[in-house]
Amino acid sequence: xxxxxxxxxxxxxxxxxxxxxxxxxxxxxxxxxxxxxxxxxxxxxxxxxxxxxxxxxxxxxxxxxxxxxxxxxxxxxxxxxxxxxxxxxxxxxxxxxxxxxxxxxxxxxxxxxxxx
Amino acid sequence: xxxxxxxxxxxxxxxxxxxxxxxxxxxxxxxxxxxxxxxxxxxxxxxxxxxxxxxxxxxxxxxxxxxxxxxxxxxxxxxxxxxxxxxxxxxxxxxxxxxxxxxxxxxxxxxxxxxxxxxxxxxxxxxxxxxxxxxxxxxxxxxxxxxxxxxxxxxxxxxxx
Amino acid sequence: xxxxxxxxxxxxxxxxxxxxxxxxxxxxxxxxxxxxxxxxxxxxxxxxxxxxxxxxxxxxxxxxxxxxxxxxxxxxxxxxxxxxxxxxxxxxxxxxxxxxxxxxxxxxxxxxxxxxxxxxxxxxxxxxxxxxxxxxxxxxxxxxxxxxxxxxxxxxxxxxxxxxxxxxxxxxxxxxxxxxxxxxxxxxxxxxxxxxxxxxxxxxxxxxxxxxxxxxxxxxxxxxxxxxxxxxxxxxxxxxxxxxxxxxxxxxxxxxxxxxxxxxxxxxxxxxxxxxxxxxxxxxxxxxxxxxxxxxxxxxxxxxxxxxxxxxxxxxxxxxxxxxxxxxxxxxxxxxxxxxxxxxxxxxxxxxxxxxxxxxxxxxxxxxxxxxxxxxxxxxxxxxxxxxxxxxxxxxxxxxxxxxxxxxxxxxxxxxxxxxxxxxxxxxxxxxxxxxxxxxxxxxxxxxxxxxxxxxxxxxxxxxxxxxxxxxxxxxxxxxxxxxxxxxxxxxxx
Numbered sequence: 019x020x021x022x023x024x025x026x027x028x029x030x031x032x033x034x035x036x037x038x039x040x041x042x043x044x045x046x047x048x049x050x051x052x053x054x055x056x057x058x059x060x061x062x063x064x065x066x067x068x069x070x071x072x073x074x075x076x077x078x079x080x081x082x083x084x085x086x087x088x089x090x091x092x093x094x095x096x097x098x099x100x101x102x103x104x105x106x107x108x109x110x111x112x113x114x115x116x117x118x119x120x121x122x123x124x125x126x127x128x129x130x131x132x133x134x
Numbered sequence: 135x136x137x138x139x140x141x142x143x144x145x146x147x148x149x150x151x152x153x154x155x156x157x158x159x160x161x162x163x164x165x166x167x168x169x170x171x172x173x174x175x176x177x178x179x180x181x182x183x184x185x186x187x188x189x190x191x192x193x194x195x196x197x198x199x200x201x202x203x204x205x206x207x208x209x210x211x212x213x214x215x216x217x218x219x220x221x222x223x224x225x226x227x228x229x230x231x232x233x234x235x236x237x238x239x240x241x242x243x244x245x246x247x248x249x250x251x252x253x254x255x256x257x258x259x260x261x262x263x264x265x266x267x268x269x270x271x272x273x274x275x276x277x278x279x280x281x282x283x284x285x286x287x288x289x290x291x292x293x294x295x
Numbered sequence: 296x297x298x299x300x301x302x303x304x305x306x307x308x309x310x311x312x313x314x315x316x317x318x319x320x321x322x323x324x325x326x327x328x329x330x331x332x333x334x335x336x337x338x339x340x341x342x343x344x345x346x347x348x349x350x351x352x353x354x355x356x357x358x359x360x361x362x363x364x365x366x367x368x369x370x371x372x373x374x375x376x377x378x379x380x381x382x383x384x385x386x387x388x389x390x391x392x393x394x395x396x397x398x399x400x401x402x403x404x405x406x407x408x409x410x411x412x413x414x415x416x417x418x419x420x421x422x423x424x425x426x427x428x429x430x431x432x433x434x435x436x437x438x439x440x441x442x443x444x445x446x447x448x449x450x451x452x453x454x455x456x457x458x459x460x461x462x463x464x465x466x467x468x469x470x471x472x473x474x475x476x477x478x479x480x481x482x483x484x485x486x487x488x489x490x491x492x493x494x495x496x497x498x499x500x501x502x503x504x505x506x507x508x509x510x511x512x513x514x515x516x517x518x519x520x521x522x523x524x525x526x527x528x529x530x531x532x533x534x535x536x537x538x539x540x541x542x543x544x545x546x547x548x549x550x551x552x553x554x555x556x557x558x559x560x561x562x563x564x565x566x567x568x569x570x571x572x573x574x575x576x577x578x579x580x581x582x583x584x585x586x587x588x589x590x591x592x593x594x595x596x597x598x599x600x601x602x603x604x605x606x607x608x609x610x611x612x613x614x615x616x617x618x619x620x621x622x623x624x625x626x627x628x629x630x631x632x633x634x635x636x637x638x639x640x641x642x643x644x645x646x647x648x649x650x651x652x653x654x655x656x657x658x659x660x661x662x663x664x665x666x667x668x669x670x671x672x673x674x675x676x677x678x679x680x681x682x683x684x685x686x687x688x689x690x691x692x693x694x695x696x697x698x699x700x701x702x703x704x705x706x707x708x709x710x711x712x713x714x715x716x717x718x719x720x721x722x723x724x725x726x727x728x729x730x731x732x733x734x735x736x737x738x739x740x741x742x743x744x745x746x747x748x749x750x751x752x753x754x755x756x757x758x759x760x761x762x763x764x765x766x767x768x769x770x771x772x773x774x775x776x777x778x779x780x781x782x783x784x785x786x787x788x789x
Contacts (some may be wrong), residue, residue, distance in 0.1 A: 029467075036460060049463050050734060056470045060644045063478035073170060076240055092477060095426055099470055101174060102433045106463055108266045114458055115273045120449035129453050210316035217309050223358065229301045230358035 021062055026094030027054035042114045042124045046107060053103035057096045138194040148190040153182035163256035167245040173255025175264050180260040188287055193271060202268050205261040212258030219254065297353050299343040300370045300421055303382060304337035309415035315407045325403040326393035329410065333389045337382035338419070340375075347375040348766055350405060353643045355421075367423040367484060372770035373622075377550050381542050384633050385413050386743035388541075391637050392534035394645060394740040397602065399532065407444060408450030408753060411537070412438035423475055425523070426483045429466070432547050436462050436514075443531040454526035461513060461523040468510035472503050479503075485559060492562050504560050508569065511555065515548025517607055518577035521600050525584075528596040529649075533640020536592065540599045541633030545625055549606055553621070556610060557775040567611045574607025575705055582712040586719075591639050592649045594720065595632065598675060601709060602628045608702060609690045618775040620686050622768055627682030627755045632699045633673035634748040638668040641737040653722050663742050665725045667749040674752040676714040682755030696715035740755060 032055060035048020065088050072090035074083050114124065121129050139145060159180035166172030188196045223231030234246035243249070310332035319326035360366070370378065389409065396402045396494035402637060415435025422428045440462070443456035477483055479499055480491040492500060513520035526542050540776035556566050581601030588594035602624070641664050642657065643649050658665045676685040687710055694703035736742070758768055 029471075033464075036464065042456070045460060049460070052463070052467050056467050056474065059471065060474040060477070063474055071170075072661070092474070095473075095477075097172075098426075098430060102430070102437075102466070104263075105433075106459070107438050108263075108270075109437060109458060110456075111270055112266075113444065113452060113459065114245060115270065116444070116447060117449075117452050117456060119273075120452060126456075131450050132453055132530070206319075207316060210312040213312040214309065214316065215313070217305065221305060224298060227359050228356055229298070229305070232358065 025055050025059045025062065028052075028058065038050035040062060040126045042110075042117065045126070046110050046114065049110065050103070050107060053099070053106070057099055057103075060092045060096045060099070087107075139195070140190050144190045148186050152183050153292040155186065156180060159183065159256070159260070163252050164242065164249065167239060167248045168242075173252040174259050176252075177256040177259025178263060181263040181267065184264050188267070188271060191207060193268075197268070200264065202265055205265045205268070208261035209258055209265060212254050212256075212261065215254040216251055216258065219251050222247065231249070297355050299339050300353055300355050300368060301337045301357070302343075303378075303417040304414050304421070306332055306336040306339070307410045307417060311407045311410035311414065314403055314410070315658075319403045319474075321682065322402045324613070325406050329389050329406040330386075330393065332410065333382070333386045333413070334698055336413075337386045337560070340378045340382040340417075343370060344375040344545055345381045347372055348770060354423075359474045365637070366427050368421045368427075369423040370421055370459075371774050372767075373553070373774040374550070376622060376626070376767070376771050377546055378417065378420045378498045380629055381413070381416050381546060383517050384542050384629060385538060385561060386533045387540050387748055388633065391537075391640070391741055391744040392532075394738050395640055397532055398644075399446060405442070405752060407530075408442050408445070409535075409538075410441065410451075411435075412616040416543065420550065422574055423485050424483055425476060425488065426484055427463070428551065429469055430431070431474055432469070432514075432551075433466060435543070435547060436466070439535075439539060443527045443539075445532055445535065446530075450526075451530045454530040455521075458523045458527040461520075464508045465513035465520075468506045469514075472506035472510065475499070475503050485554070489559055489561070492560060500560070501561060501770040504555070504563055504566055507555055508552070510568060511548050511551045512573060515544055515552060515603055516577070517573040517604070518580050518600065519573065521577060521581075524600060525593055525596040526597065528636075529590060533636055533643065536596075537636035537640070540596065540636055541629045544599070544603065545606075545629060549603065549621075550609075552607070553610060553775060557613070557618070557755040562592065567613055569611075571611030571699065571702060574604045574609075574611055575702055576604070577601065578604030578608060578709045579705060582709045582716075586712060586716045589651055591642075591651050591654070591724070592636070593722065594651075594716065595635050595639065598713065598716075601713065602675065604709075605687065605690060605706065609686075609693065609704065610645055612690070612693045612697050612699060612702070614697060615772060615776065616689055616696065617725070618772045619768060620690035620693055620773055621775075623682060623689060623759065624686035625750070627674065627686050630682065630748055630755055631671045631681070631752045634667065634745060634752055635675070635762045636672040637741070637745050637748065638664060638671060641741045642668075644741065645735055645737055651720065651724055656725075656727040656729035656732060658725050658736055659729060661736050664737050664745070667745040669721060669725060669744075670752055672717040674755075677710050680756060681752055682758065685752075685756050685759050740767075 019099060029052060030115045032048045032053075034050030036045055039045055039048065066086075068086075069088035072087040072093070073084075117129060118124060123129065159176045159182075161176075162171035162174030162179055163173055164178065184196060184200065187199070220230045223229050223233060226233040232246040232248070234250075236246050237243040310329065314325050314328055318328060343353065347370050352369055355368040355370075357366045358367055392405070392409075396405055399405065412435050415431045415433075415438060418431030419428050419435065422431060428533075440455050440459045443458055444451050473483065476488055479495055480488055482488055482491065495503075509520070516524040524544070528536050531539060556570060560566055577600050579601075581597045581599070581604060585597035585601060592700070605624050606621050606628075609617045611617075612620075613748060633699060639649055642654060642661070645661065646654060648654065674681040674683050677687045685746060687706065691703045691706045694700070694706060723787050
């Protein structure tokens with residue numbers, strides 16, 4: 019149970035970064051933390067206490083593997099979601115650079131030409 | 135030897151370590167279907183090698199080894215190759231169908247098209263991430279008396295001179 | 296034959312990287328390649344759509360892995376309507392952008408990103424696996440963030456920043472929901488999950504449904520979650536706004552919301568009340584905000600919020616009439632809103648501004664653009680022969696029949712507000728008399744797609760003629776009303 023609480027804590031830390039912080043770089047860090055929290059939750063849901071890594075080796079029978087190994091599917095899915103987070107962060111970093119070029123600041127309060 | 139980049143110790147170590155990083159990335163890609171790893175992880179490791187060079191030697195050196203234009207072309211080629219492997223499945227029954235012989239388990243050739251897909255993904259990720267980091271590395275801040283200024287070189291060639 | 300359903304995604308992905316690889320220097324060839332690829336997949340989608348409407352749904356197993364192991368792709372009448380509309384509108388928009396995008400640099404990369412976005416949208420429509428939907432959703436979204444910032448002006452970058460951060464929160468919610476779905480039921484396949492929903496405890500079910508709902512409602516821009524839309528849709532280049540406002544938010548938002556409410560969480564009918572609430576709120580709020588806008592593109596963006604509210608209300612009412620109203624309103628609004636964004640793009644192309652105050656009396660200088668623009672405006676406002684009138688009428692009747700009289704009254708009031716702001720806009724921008732007008736019409740390549748869309752807007756009501764309605768819309772409505780996969784045996788192809 020404690021691990022899920024840690025995931026929730028991580029999620030809210032990141033969310034705090036996204037919502038409350040004004041610096042774009044801190045927002046990006048918050049986004050990273052939120053992404054890791056969701057990935058961690060995914061991994062934890064597929065975990066078995068005392069399980070082994072889902073890699074089959076030559077001296078392992080199929081029955082033993084199925085009994086002991088943790089669920090490999092969430093790990094595959096998390097790999098995909100890591101790639102997506104990577105794309106988000108890379109794009110946001112490029113965007114932050116461009117925004118600095120135009121506005122001369124990373125402060126979201128000063129980047130405010132659109133309203134209404 | 136130009137005086138760009140970091141000190142001679144860092145350069146020397148990077149020069150020695152770089153081939154091993156590449157080798158490790160390649161092994162991750164090629165054995166992705168039987169051990170942990172695969173196209174994405176291997177590609178990221180290979181990019182890591184180039185980033186090491188970029189930090190140690192400066193941009194000019196890295197862009198001479200792997201020009202950004204070629205990296206872009208490799209990026210698209212990797213994606214197209216992956217798509218071609220997927221379309222190969224149409225010959226048999228469906229999209230992504232694994233129609234190559236499966237080989238023996240625990241051997242290098244043991245999963246049909248998976249290894250080819252891994253190679254293509256590795257190519258795409260390595261070159262794509264390299265392009266992303268190269269583009270990000272072209273921006274820099276210049277500290278002047280009036281404050282911080284921003285400069286971005288438009289092309290990779292301009293950066294070198 | 297069944298390969299046709301995967302073909303649009305494959306074509307778009309191939310086209311994207313082919314253009315990036317081969318034609319990145321040559322804008323003209325890139326444009327021609329883009330047009331031909333979009334045409335190809337539009338044809339593929341229409342052929343597979345005809346097949347779906349005559350013979351029923353098509354199942355496709357990627358990689359030959361059958362249910363429940365593999366990823367199931369499926370095209371049923373509901374997704375087929377969205378599929379055909381996406382590809383047709385994309386074709387007109389890409390025709391338009393070959394001329395419009397000339398004022399930007401790096402046009403080949405525009406086509407690349409556009410194709411990736413279309414691939415993601417098509418992928419969402421054929422997926423029957425919730426994680427697959429998530430991946431394609433992200434592919435389409437990330438391409439759309441870059442497209443919004445394509446012009447690299449300060450405002451565009453700011454809009455894209457807001458849009459990206461908001462979308463990230465949405466996608467995190469969706470990912471959490473997917474993780475919980477997998478944790479509780481051990482499956483990601485939508486039909487398999489559907490049959491498991493009744494076994495979950497209500498708290499878990501509400502938690503998952505709430506996360507999924509708010510994630511996709513944020514992408515649909517229902518009102519508490521709408522803040523990114525007016526910026527992003529008004530700042531993007533005109534063809535991008537057209538596809539974002541016309542199709543994108545409907546595919547990544549509305550379509551998935553329909554699946555969630557009507558198909559997945561059947562055991563949770565209360566979710567429809569939420570939709571009614573948010574829908575009514577966005578209907579009124581969008582309409583009122585649109586009334587006060589000075590910038591025409593921004594006005595259209597707020598009008599999109601208001602009109603999507605209608606779709607949400609129709610979905611919230613449910614039943615035969617409500618579902619029919621949603622689909623009809625979606626079709627009519629997609630056509631007319633993309634027409635309007637293309638139209639304002641053409642005006643901007645000639646006059647260089649989108650501010651209502653600086654644009655006056657365009658009827659004398661650009662008669663054809665004015666004609667198409669007024670068609671689109673009257674279409675959205677719901678003037679009788681056009682499809683929007685009938686869809687609004689159906690939604691209002693459905694609301695009255697279901698006992699939501701207040702909602703029906705709100706729908707009528709918002710329809711009047713909509714008519715009001717479009718007439719106000721028309722009177723100054725299009726039909727105001729100006730002295731010695733100079734005739735400068737938009738180029739023919741901009742006019743042609745607008746003309747085709749205007750024609751489609753004008754005749755879109757034809758879908759409700761009894762003979763045609765039975766064959767198309769009714770089949771989709773029956774998917775929304777009672778959706779069951781229990782009749783599909785494993786290994787069966789239909």
